Structures are given as C-alpha cells and as structure tokens.
Amino acid sequence: MTTMLGLQLTGRRVLVVGGGPVAARRVQSLLADAAQVEVVAPQLCEVLLDLHRWGLIVWRPREVVEPDLDGAWLVHTATGDRATDEAVVAWAAARQTFCVDAGDGSAGSARTPATTQQGDVLVGVVSTGSPDPRRTLALREAIATQLREGRVDLRRRRAHTGRVVLVGGGPGDIGLLTLAGRRALAEADVVVTDRLGPVAVLDELAPGVEIIDVGKTPGHHPVPQHEIGRILVEQAQRGRVVVRLKGGDPFVYGRGGEEVLACREADVAVEVIPGVSSAFAAPAAAGIPLTHRGTVGAVHVMNGHDGWSSAALTGLRDGSCTVVVLMGVSALATLATEALDAGADPATPVALVEEGTLPGQRVTRARLDDVVDVAASAGVRAPAVIVLGAVAAAGLLEPDHGDAAHTPASSDPTAPGTVTMAL
Numbered sequence: 001m002t003t004m005l006g007l008q009l010t011g012r013r014v015l016v017v018g019g020g021p022v023a024a025r026r027v028q029s030l031l032a033d034a035a036q037v038e039v040v041a042p043q044l045c046e047v048l049l050d051l052h053r054w055g056l057i058v059w060r061p062r063e064v065v066e067p068d069l070d071g072a073w074l075v076h077t078a079t080g081d082r083a084t085d086e087a088v089v090a091w092a093a094a095r096q097t098f099c100v101d102a103g104d105g106s107a108g109s110a111r112t113p114a115t116t117q118q119g120d121v122l123v124g125v126v127s128t129g130s131p132d133p134r135r136t137l138a139l140r141e142a143i144a145t146q147l148r149e150g151r152v153d154l155r156r157r158r159a160h161t162g163r164v165v166l167v168g169g170g171p172g173d174i175g176l177l178t179l180a181g182r183r184a185l186a187e188a189d190v191v192v193t194d195r196l197g198p199v200a201v202l203d204e205l206a207p208g209v210e211i212i213d214v215g216k217t218p219g220h221h222p223v224p225q226h227e228i229g230r231i232l233v234e235q236a237q238r239g240r241v242v243v244r245l246k247g248g249d250p251f252v253y254g255r256g257g258e259e260v261l262a263c264r265e266a267d268v269a270v271e272v273i274p275g276v277s278s279a280f281a282a283p284a285a286a287g288i289p290l291t292h293r294g295t296v297g298a299v300h301v302m303n304g305h306d307g308w309s310s311a312a313l314t315g316l317r318d319g320s321c322t323v324v325v326l327m328g329v330s331a332l333a334t335l336a337t338e339a340l341d342a343g344a345d346p347a348t349p350v351a352l353v354e355e356g357t358l359p360g361q362r363v364t365r366a367r368l369d370d371v372v373d374v375a376a377s378a379g380v381r382a383p384a385v386i387v388l389g390a391v392a393a394a395g396l397l398e399p400d401h402g403d404a405a406h407t408p409a410s411s412d413p414t415a416p417g418t419v420t421m422a423l
Ligand SMILES: C[S@@+](CC[C@H](N)C(=O)[O-])C[C@H]1O[C@@H](n2cnc3c(N)ncnc32)[C@H](O)[C@@H]1O
Pocket: 170, 171, 172, 196, 197, 247, 248, 249, 250, 251, 252, 253, 254, 276, 277, 278, 279, 282, 325, 326, 327, 328, 353, 354, 355, 356, 357, 358, 382, 383, 384, 385
C-alpha cells in the first residue's frame, strides 16, 4: 500500500546519498521545496558541484556511514550501487525515517511522485504497484495538459479573496486565446465579456460561472466604461475571481489601463494576461505581412476615431511604415480625404480585413483614392482592421509577384479586377 502525503520540507534536513545526475535532480527539487539538503558522496557531478559552490547544499565528500542519517526527516539514496542503496534503506528503516531508493522504487519506504503544478495546486502521481516510471510520467503529462489548457474547473469552493484578471482573448478565433487566458477562465467565478474576442469560449465555461455581458456595438455603449470598472470591483469585493475577457490585447485600444486603475483605486488585486492583438493578427490571418524585408520595416498602429497624427501621415506619405488603423470603418472617408490632402500617393494600397481570424473573415483591397467607394459597395463593416501601405498590395506573397518585395508604395497596388477576397 502507498499513501500520498504533501510533505512540508521547508528548513528540514534531507539527506541525499549519491553525487550523480539522478541525485542532482532530486536535490534540485528538494531545494525548490526549501529543504535543507545534505549530500554524502565521494564525488559530485557538475550540477551538484555548482550547488555546493553557491552554498546551497552541504557536502560530505566520502562514502556514507550510518550516523549520517541521524536527524534527517527524509533520505534519498541514489548511489547507483545496490549494496549501498540497500544499506541506506535498512539504516533508515531502523531509524523510522522515510527513504526513497532511486535504484529500486519498491525497495524504499517512500516513492517520489511525478508532479505537476498549477497555481497553488500540486498534483502528484505514484504507482501503488511495481514502479513503472514511464507510465507514471505519461499520466502526469495527461493531467498537466488538461491543467495547462484550462480544461479543469479550478474555481475555489471555499471563501477566498476576490481578484480581477484582465484576459486578452485575441481577435476572435478561439485557437488564438492563450493557454494563460484559458487557465484564468478555469478559475473564474464570473466572466465579464463584450462582443469582441473569442466569445465562443463562453460556451465551454463550467456550469454556474456567471457571465456578465457589457458588450458594446459601434456608436452604442450600453455599459459605460466607469460602470464596467465598478462591476469588476464590486464582483471582486464579493470574494470572486473575476475574468474580464477582452478582444485582442487589453492594452491596445482596449481600455485595459482604465480597468486596472479602477481596481487599484479600490485596492482590488488585478493581473493582466496579454492577448494577440487584432492589429497584428487580422492582417497576418489575411496574408498581409505588416513588415516585409525590402518593402517596409516599421508599423504604426492608430485609432481611426482620433484621426491622423503627423507621424502616421509622414510614414504613409514617404512609404517608411505600414499604417494599421483600428476602429476606422466609420471614419474611413475622413481618413482617406485627409491623407490625400496631406500629399499621400493616391495609388497607396489599402486592405480592409473584416472579422479577422473568424469564419466571416473577408479582405477588401483598393487604392487610397478609391477605397471609400470600394468599401461602400462591398459593404465593409466593423470590426475591421485597415492596412495602408505597400504590404497591402494584392499578391505580395505570391511567388510570381516578381520584384514585389521591392515594390514602392507608388506602383499599382491592386491586381486587376481584384477588389474583394474571401479567405
Ligand atoms: C476597441 S478596439 C479593441 C482592440 C483590441 N484590444 C485588440 O488588441 O485587438 C476594437 C477594434 O479592433 C479591431 N478588431 C477587433 N477584432 C477584430 C477582428 N477580429 N477583425 C478585425 N478587426 C478587429 C477593429 O478595428 C475594432 O474596431
């Protein structure tokens, strides 16, 4: 029979017999548990020598003798020599001290579990029958994968301190939600969401997780920003883990900064998990490289509501950077007119990527001087990312694009007849 226990080894003396790589692995995990480690071995491998040089372990450079076990809470023997390991196991048994025998897992009085940690939960796997380390590791890996991917309901059942986690959910495709974001969702008691981002993940939440929709549609703001901040704070103060699921990255035109401030002002713990921004993901999913060797080496991301900055206009005019516009569909006419008035090349390629990474993804291409008409006749709608510059030209990544990598912004950007392309 085997009983699994969570040992508290902090500051407790653990004796490791043996100086090779197996002993070194044991020592490293014991040090991670803050144990006071003493190693007995005539020689040490490089790893253990370093730990000794750094003063992290005590080393007795000789063969083990029985009194070495005095005062140890736990013993590990990993000498590679059966007779020595067996002697250590016997000495430990005589002292009623648990002993792990690395050479024969069934010989000692303790076994080392294969472990995986998720937050403050440690999961261990040991075999109760004859040891089968590969099988144990395979099971540990299966459990670790479930935890890593946020597939286990990790909500706390006991009263706990509330906190807020801002999760950048990416542009919409559930596959672009990070593992860290999924893990946060697995711990959430409540998810505050809006219309952008990987909303499909909401269907995967455990039963009982509350969903608060503060969704905004363009030109219509059902829940004002200060109210969203208030909801986050109030939910956390009720002792709940609150995930604020946001589209893209929380800090790229996501008002994540304001939500962090609202939490900090109320003394509520808040954490930010970065996300894949639509500014980069939507063009990439549409096959548009925002930088391309020999074409352009810089990117300027701007918000269509705020209009052109002189830096963005200069970059667009001289072709030195790609301009990416978020929230730009309703301001497209103004943006195009202002750019042309400021001297931008009328032939500058423009691509509008709607619903990037989602099933409805569509790319509409035009030139700066006809993009307003082309977008109107194609019925381009938000959410869309607008890309302006040489990289927005159709066929840039086609092998037969010729000298495309060196196409200046002023050459004809659109393939004949190509206006709208559904991917
Ligand atoms: C309020 S901003 C939020 C941006 C977000 N924080 C990010 O990093 O992607 C909303 C704008 O992001 C862009 N956007 C978000 N998701 C998109 C998607 N899947 N496809 C195209 N554009 C998207 C649109 O320009 C939309 O108007």
